Amino acid sequence: MKLNKYDQKQIKQASTIALWSLLNLTFLPLLSFIVLLSNINKVAANSFATYHLHFAIKLNLAAATALIFVSALMILFGGLDSGMTWVFVITYFISVHAVFILIAVWTLVRAWAGNKMGYKQE
Numbered sequence: 001m002k003l004n005k006y007d008q009k010q011i012k013q014a015s016t017i018a019l020w021s022l023l024n025l026t027f028l029p030l031l032s033f034i035v036l037l038s039n040i041n042k043v044a045a046n047s048f049a050t051y052h053l054h055f056a057i058k059l060n061l062a063a064a065t066a067l068i069f070v071s072a073l074m075i076l077f078g079g080l081d082s083g084m085t086w087v088f089v090i091t092y093f094i095s096v097h098a099v100f101i102l103i104a105v106w107t108l109v110r111a112w113a114g115n116k117m118g119y120k121q122e
Helices: 008-025 031-037 048-078 081-113
Strands: none
Touching: 008 031, 008 048, 008 081, 031 048, 048 081
């Protein structure tokens, strides 16, 4: 009995993409994103790996926007000298970063299982 409709090659590609996404959020920020972008032409169109690649790129762009832009705005409006600004920036950065890492881990587990994100599976 086959539980998912994707072959092992697609699941391996999707898992590798999800792992690079997680690495981008943790250990190798810019290098991993370049690897993700270089995979755009290497995966088949409308495949399971393409879905995970697009999801990973969107997730990492959202994380960069949320972490860099919002933290910069907090520092800009709060000032560099205020201690409370740094309390808010560090708390925000750690909390939001942890949420994005959690989503990336969830994506990796879903890729290992041969599933897309969300409840509706096509």
